[in-house]
Amino acid sequence: xxxxxxxxxxxxxxxxxxxxxxxxxxxxxxxxxxxxxxxxxxxxxxxxxxxxxxxxxxxxxxxxxxxxxxxxxxxxxxxxxxxxxxxxxxxxxxxxxxxxxxxxxxxxxxxxxxxxxxxxxxxxxxxxxxxxxxxxxxxxxxxxxxxxxxxxxxxxxxxxxxxxxxxxxxxxxxxxxxxxxxxxxxxxxxxxxxxxxxxxx
Amino acid sequence: xxxxxxxxxxxxxxxxxxxxxxxxxxxxxxxxxxxxxxxxxxxxxxxxxxxxxxxxxxxxxxxxxxxxxxxxxxxxxxxxxxxxxxxxxxxxxxxxxxxxxxxxxxxxxxxxxxxxxxxxxxxxxxxxxxxxxxxxxxxxxxxxxxxxxxxxxxxxxxxxxxxxxxxxxxxxxxxxxxxxxxxxxxxxxxxxxxxxxxxxxxxxxxxxxxxxxxxxxxxxxxxxxxxxxxxxxxxxxxxxxxxxxxxxx
Numbered sequence: 001x002x003x004x005x006x007x008x009x010x011x012x013x014x015x016x017x018x019x020x021x022x023x024x025x026x027x028x029x030x031x032x033x034x035x036x037x038x039x040x041x042x043x044x045x046x047x048x049x050x051x052x053x054x055x056x057x058x059x060x061x062x063x064x065x066x067x068x069x070x071x072x073x074x075x076x077x078x079x080x081x082x083x084x085x086x087x088x089x090x091x092x093x094x095x096x097x098x099x100x101x102x103x104x105x106x107x108x109x110x111x112x113x114x115x116x117x118x119x120x121x122x123x124x125x126x127x128x129x130x131x132x133x134x135x136x137x138x139x140x141x142x143x144x145x146x147x148x149x150x151x152x153x154x155x156x157x158x159x160x161x162x163x164x165x166x167x168x169x170x171x172x173x174x175x176x177x178x179x180x181x182x183x184x185x186x187x188x189x190x191x192x193x194x195x196x197x198x199x200x201x
Numbered sequence: 202x203x204x205x206x207x208x209x210x211x212x213x214x215x216x217x218x219x220x221x222x223x224x225x226x227x228x229x230x231x232x233x234x235x236x237x238x239x240x241x242x243x244x245x246x247x248x249x250x251x252x253x254x255x256x257x258x259x260x261x262x263x264x265x266x267x268x269x270x271x272x273x274x275x276x277x278x279x280x281x282x283x284x285x286x287x288x289x290x291x292x293x294x295x296x297x298x299x300x301x302x303x304x305x306x307x308x309x310x311x312x313x314x315x316x317x318x319x320x321x322x323x324x325x326x327x328x329x330x331x332x333x334x335x336x337x338x339x340x341x342x343x344x345x346x347x348x349x350x351x352x353x354x355x356x357x358x359x360x361x362x363x364x365x366x367x368x369x370x371x372x373x374x375x376x377x378x379x380x381x382x383x384x385x386x387x388x389x390x391x392x393x394x395x396x397x398x399x400x401x402x403x404x405x406x407x408x409x410x411x412x413x414x415x416x417x418x419x420x421x422x423x424x425x426x427x428x429x430x431x432x433x434x435x436x437x438x439x440x441x442x443x444x445x446x447x448x449x450x
Contacts, residue, residue: 064243067279071295072395073207074280076336079297086278117399154397196340 055100061091063105066093069107073114082126088127102135108152109136115179116150122193137190146184146192156180160187207448209229211404214300214332216291216309217425219315222325224287226267229318233290234272236314237283241274249287269314277417283311290315309422314415324416328409329428331436335389335402344400347443352388352404368392382431387438404439408432 053061066089074082091097093104113135117124125137130149138147142163149157154177161170175183220245224232235347240245247270263351271286282293292308321421325419337344343365347353352371356364374385408428 060243063281064275068295071280071297072213072334074296075211075213075298075334076396082229082297083278115395115397 009124009150035046036161052061055098056095058104059095059098061094062106063089064106065107066110069110070114073118077119085124091129092129099131100129105129105135106152107134109133109150110176112152112156113137113150115154116148116156116180119177120180120193141191144187144191146187148180155177156185162187203257207445208448209448211223211317211444211448212331212336213296213334214330215294215298215304216330218289218291218326218328218330219324220289220326220328221319221322223305225319225320225322226288230269230285230287231270233309233315233318233357234274237274237285237311240310240314241283243275243277244252245273245275247271247273249286249364253367257440277296281307285315303423305425306406311366312421318416324421326336326409326411327400327414327421327425327428328407329425329432330405330407331432333404333406333436334395335404335440335447336394336396336399337402337443337447338399340398341394342400345383346390347441348401349447350388350402350404350442351441352386365391377408377435379427381412382408383410384431386435399404404436404440406432407426408435430435 018176026147041110060166067086069087070077070082077085116137125139125148128136128138130136134152135150136147137150138145144162145160151157155174156177157172157174158180159170159172161168163169171187173183181189203298224319234244249270250290251266253264266404271284273284274285275281278294282295284291284293290311291303292311294304295308295323335349337349345362346366346369347362350377352368352373353362353366354371356362356366358364359382370387370389372385372387386407387403387405389403391403394401408431410424410428413424415424
């Protein structure tokens, strides 16, 4: 039997990643196709395979991916809000300050983060990243802190630290994006989300 | 009905493409790409892959042929792009859309660089493509599509259009009343919708001409400008007041 796949590099990698053109039990073929797709053209200067990409390249890809994904939400974000967000991301994903053992931020986490931002219509948070490639959004007001780890598929890991009647109270949990306002309601979440710098114009 | 600007235009991608009747050689493509890179610093080479697998052999025999296809160049914020191939140049603006004038300005700069290397090859096609995404808020997850877009398939089982549509694809290709422009219009839901508690509808308008195309000078831009009212007319005809209200919200 002969299989043939023709197309641009993006089309081929899409076919390979979805394995749509290859039956599941043909592992040998799948691996062969995958190897073939990384064949270096004679005039290609860099990046012969994904496994040997440098930290700079991986972080560049992560920054570019973040910005392209943001374009799908940009009509719901103010221009200034978006520009400042990009400055934050450029600083966060800078090779000089990045631990090479950490995974760059994943597109799945970025998607959850942006969906959260448009959903909450909130002020822009501080940004960080977890070692496994998830974006961390954080807000603080006076002595009260909220931190949210944006995991793939709208899952959020949240941590709150507030001072009430002179006593420190902390809480943490995991929830889905749409449940966040209800879950945080005991801590007056508007203290973090409401501000002049709204996500939408 | 004629509106040209909205506070929040739903355009996710705006494109101006010129296609030649024959290809430029690879050296020419590389030279154009190098010059464009001054304005679009991030370059990714594009390849065409042809992979053949013969499973009659043991182990399976894999033959692959990788050919350079061109380059994709992007601005620092990835919102402005040029896709360069051996027979075409495509200027792309992703959201946030900054208006027709800005898009044409970018396309003109790219054209100048490109045309120096292919002056003798006629332009065989001009395409103006706008991909719009209408994000409709809903808590139920269902909307009546025809309340927002006027290109919807007719459902004979539900003539009033009350039944929630979970998926459809409507596409029509036709000449426009303004020759030589033809249009391909596509409407389909975006699944899954990008926004929480929304249904998103795609409205893809591709206006193109394959004849009477001037090849140089100001005349090509007068020609491109003539497509603007055509694509605006199609857009405004295909949407409803409910959609307009969303773009101005």
